[in-house]
Amino acid sequence: MLVHATLDFPGWGDPNAPAHLHVAPEYLEQAYEKTATPNVVTAVLADYRSYDTMFETAVVFSAGLACFFLLRVQSRKKEEEEEEDRYFRHLATDMVIRIRTPSMHVPDSPYLQQLDPYWTPRSLIVRAACRVLTPFIQLFALYVVAHGHHSPGGGFQGGVILGASLILVALSHDLRTSMKMTPEKLMGVLSPAGVLIYAGVGALCVAAGHNFLDYGALAEWLGTAPEAARSLGILFVEVGVAVCVMATMIIIYANLSSAGGHKQGL
Amino acid sequence: MESITGLILAKYNYWMYISLMMVGLYAMIAKNNLVKKIIGMNILQTAIILFYISIGAKKGATIPIIMHSEGHGHEAVHAVQYINPLPHVLMLTAIVVSVATLGVALALAIRLYARFGTLEEDEINDQVREAP
Numbered sequence: 001m002l003v004h005a006t007l008d009f010p011g012w013g014d015p016n017a018p019a020h021l022h023v024a025p026e027y028l029e030q031a032y033e034k035t036a037t038p039n040v041v042t043a044v045l046a047d048y049r050s051y052d053t054m055f056e057t058a059v060v061f062s063a064g065l066a067c068f069f070l071l072r073v074q075s076r077k078k079e080e081e082e083e084e085d086r087y088f089r090h091l092a093t094d095m096v097i098r099i100r101t102p103s104m105h106v107p108d109s110p111y112l113q114q115l116d117p118y119w120t121p122r123s124l125i126v127r128a129a130c131r132v133l134t135p136f137i138q139l140f141a142l143y144v145v146a147h148g149h150h151s152p153g154g155g156f157q158g159g160v161i162l163g164a165s166l167i168l169v170a171l172s173h174d175l176r177t178s179m180k181m182t183p184e185k186l187m188g189v190l191s192p193a194g195v196l197i198y199a200g201v202g203a204l205c206v207a208a209g210h211n212f213l214d215y216g217a218l219a220e221w222l223g224t225a226p227e228a229a230r231s232l233g234i235l236f237v238e239v240g241v242a243v244c245v246m247a248t249m250i251i252i253y254a255n256l257s258s259a260g261g262h263k264q265g266l
Numbered sequence: 267m268e269s270i271t272g273l274i275l276a277k278y279n280y281w282m283y284i285s286l287m288m289v290g291l292y293a294m295i296a297k298n299n300l301v302k303k304i305i306g307m308n309i310l311q312t313a314i315i316l317f318y319i320s321i322g323a324k325k326g327a328t329i330p331i332i333m334h335s336e337g338h339g340h341e342a343v344h345a346v347q348y349i350n351p352l353p354h355v356l357m358l359t360a361i362v363v364s365v366a367t368l369g370v371a372l373a374l375a376i377r378l379y380a381r382f383g384t385l386e387e388d389e390i391n392d393q394v395r396e397a398p
Contacts, residue, residue: 002284011276015324015346024352025345032332040330040351041358049355056359063366070373074380151331156362245362252369259376 036227037149037234045154046234050213053237054198057244061195064248068188071255087115114176130172137165145242149231155238159245166246167253175258184254187247194244198237205233213237279320286313300378300385304371311364315357322353330354 010017031043045053086099091111145158170178202213210217215233216226224232290313293306330351375385382390 002287003281006277006280006284007273009277009280012279012320012323014276015327017321019321019353020324020345020350024350027351028330028332028345028348038332040332040348041354044351044355045358052359056362059366060362063369066370067373070370070377074377152329154358156358160365252373256369256372256376259380 034227035230035234036225037231039149039151039153041152042148042154042234042238046237047215047230050202050237053241054195054202054213057195057198057241060248061191061244064191064251067252067255071259088112089115127172130168134165134169137168138162141165141242145238146235148238149234155241156245158238159242160249162242163246163249163253166250170253170257175254179254182250184251187250190243190247191251192244194240194242194247197240197243201233201236201240280317283313283317283320286310286316298387300375300387303387304368304375307371308364308368311360311367315360315364318353318357318360322350324349 010019027044027048028040031040031048032038035043035047037043037047088097088099089095089112090097091113096115141158141161143158144153144161145155148154148158166178166182169181201215201218204221205214205217206212208217208220215230217229218233219226219229222229222232287310290306290308290310293309294303297303297306324346327347327349330348332348378390379385382393384390
């Protein structure tokens with residue numbers, strides 16, 4: 001039935017297909033003049049359809065929130081009830097200590113390393129290669145965010161690459177190390193902060209007397225032409241999107257890989 | 267004969283997406299394992315994303331990044347030269363939604379596994395029926 005329906009579809013790559021005839025040519029022909037953003041996809045995403053993208057960011061945030069509540073909250077309760085045996089390795093002597101009393105507090109010390117009962121260390125080559133690669137991946141992610149106006153890229157893509165570079169740390173070392181680098185609380189603040197940056201830029205436009213998310217309003221404060229202000233406004237909201245996506249990726253990964261325990265990852 | 271090859275060349279992309287979509291739909295309905303259902307859902311989403319992207323294609327057109335140079339303006343933009351940006355924008359957001367749904371679905375699967383000790387749907391149903 002679906003195959004039969006395709007007989008009425010326009011052929012592949014047909015420039016006169018109905019999808020290309022209504023609003024799309026206007027975007028293509030006017031986006032550069034009105035927003036000074038050569039990448040039309042970015043211009044449409046963050047300017048013409050900025051409400052859509054703002055709530056998209058909110059969807060990402062609420063997905064991270066859902067993972068947190070589904071996995072993390074439950075496992076915290078369980079953690080309080082039954083504490084498993086904990087293992088510590090003394091780095092100088094390589095002795096391993098097992099602690100069976102849950103109430104005993106072990107202070108953080110540079111001489112002791114907490115071990116996970118099931119987790120096995122990665123090989124040195126994998127760890128070293130990932131350590132060298134990670135900063136370059138992060139630099140590329142920042143480039144993708146900042147250069148999204150002139151080349152393929154933008155907030156979502158850059159945020160995902162940034163999040164993936166931090167997940168690579170968690171995969172190549174262990175989850176404990178990566179949770180020290182990206183603390184849960186910081187990520188929990190950054191994720192809604194991204195949405196707030198986006199909505200805040202919109203609110204600034206209202207404060208300047210224009211419509212919500214009408215970046216042309218920022219021209220006076222930035223001291224530029226309205227077109228350039230639109231371009232900068234797009235950059236601001238893309239940064240907000242990137243921050244939110246990165247934090248949410250890490251929250252989702254950390255909760256999924258350890259079933260909410262944040263102890264031993266994959 | 268000529269018209270049939272023309273028809274296949276013009277429409278085969280849609281048929282690919284239809285078959286991908288059916289694979290995903292079958293996995294979602296018929297498979298018993300919840301993780302396989304989630305994979306089926308992702309295949310279905312991918313099929314729809316590919317479908318939209320292929321709608322955006324135009325013969326002989328380039329990516330929707332306007333040619334520009336500093337200083338001396340730019341030539342008039344003809345929409346025929348650039349592929350349609352709108353499906354790309356819509357699918358960019360659809361990809362994000364699919365990641366979000368995947369994360370939440372996997373989190374739910376982990377909770378179910380912790381509760382019932384299995385991911386097979388019929389076994390979970392049996393356990394739910396036995397314990398009122």
